[in-house]
Amino acid sequence: MDLSELLNILALQHIPNLGDNTAKKLLRHFGTAEAIFKEKKHNLLKINGIGEARLQGFHNSDHFKAAENELKFIEKNNIGYSYFQDQDYPEKLKHCFDGPILLFKKGNIDLHQKKIISIVGTRRISSHGTAFCEELIEELSPLDPVIVSGFAYGVDITAQKAAVKHRLQTVGCLAHGLNQIYPKVHKRYMPQVEENGGFFTDFWSTDNFDRNNFLKRNRIIAGLSEATIVIESAEKGGSLVTADIANSYNRKVFAVPGRPGDLHSKGCNNLIKSQNAHVLTSAADLIYILNWEIEKTSAVVQKQLFVELEPDEETIVEFLREQGKAQLDTIALNCNFPTYKTASLLLNIELKGVLRPLPGKLFEVI
Structure with missing residues (x-):
């Protein structure tokens, strides 16, 4: 236009x-x-x-x-945009009555003839939830799906980092304009996400940062995909709103079951109990319900035993293997790298799935 x-x-x-x-x-x-x-x-x-x-x-x-x-x-700022009647507007979102008339975008997003799933959940993801999310995406990687989420703490960023690791497209749906990023700490992941997908939003650069924006953007997360997966959720939360919206669009919803007494499993267990979600225990459940085709020989991807690291990255990994958990400054001092270079190396190693960040600005080898 x-x-x-x-x-x-x-x-x-x-x-x-x-x-x-x-x-x-x-x-x-x-x-x-x-x-x-x-x-x-x-x-x-x-x-x-x-x-x-x-x-x-x-x-x-x-x-x-x-x-x-x-x-x-x-x-x-060279912001891309898709009009709801244009050919490049996401096909599945066209069928949502409340889809935005104009969708702003950045990155290298290509949803044409792609399998698309949304993964959402608690911002306080457990180690079990992290492991399940990473393993799910690893098992699904032969089908080359697009992973959609909200780029928030917890389940969102775990899913999007796992997608980058397996070179899958990932799309972050934002609750604000493309002049900012929330949370700010996730700014470091933006280049990798834009290279392997990108960002969508229907908010302007002048829109106020508001809690209701997150609820509004959830319709885009649900509308882009053929299925929404809830990894972990408390009894109430934005991920349950996304699941409700997905059901209203007549899309499939999956929930990972948890222990009855687990606070972060209450939302998922309630979705399953009320028959508002299919039980998801592995990638095979999703593949079967969605009727996706996959070669038997590649249905489960073997965990990568050898990851190619640069010499400087190997130095950090060897230090962490000996030391265990360590903070960025400690790593920089012991490995004789400037702090800025250490931060960049840690991010690269994290995206290769070799280490993970922990609370307290600590890092450890997986």
Whole structure:
């Protein structure tokens, strides 16, 4: 689309009373956002579901001023975008009634003819949940699935790091504009994610950072994929909202069962008990329910025994094998590397699946 129509779509998106579903009705009826703004009010009101309240402030010039500023941000930062009627708009999201009219993106995302799954769960993932998530993605890697998540703490980042490790595409759905990242500590993973997939959001650079944004972005996580997997979840939480949305879209939902008394398994156990999720105990469950085809010889991937490390990376790994857990400064001092170089090396080794970060800024070999 040309920049003039993009400006009009942004202005339409800025109107607070419309929402994505109503905006889609208008766009399908009148063809373009420019035509909508040129249409007389009484003709707009003829559209089913369009009332006076939704058109309040419709022709306010502030919508175009805001749109012009956002368009400058998009152009300056080389932000990609997909319009809901365009060919490159995610196919599965097209079938969601509340999918965004405009989806902003960064990276190298290619969802064409791909198997896509979303993996969500608690931000306080256990060692058992971490191991299950990593093993699941390893077993699924021969099918080359796209791993979608929210780039948050816990299950999200565990799944996305595992995807990078196995050279799978991974997509982080953000609850804010592409001018920032949350949590900030995950900024170090952004280059690898963008190289192996990227980021989606429907929020502007000017949108306030708000808790409700996370609930809103969950519809994109659920809508992009054919199945949503909940690894661990407390009795209440955003991952359960994502599972509910996925069910409303008539997508498959899977939950990893846990011990009855485990707080982080309550949400998953309740999903299974209420028949709102399939039981997931291994990749085989997912493959069977989704009717994915896989060669018998590659159904389970053998764990990698030998990982190719650079000499400096090998130095750090050998130190950690002897030392056990150690902090970044300690590693840098004992291995005779500058701190900035040590941090970069640790990230590379982590993404190769050889070590993992621990609370207290500690690292250990897996």
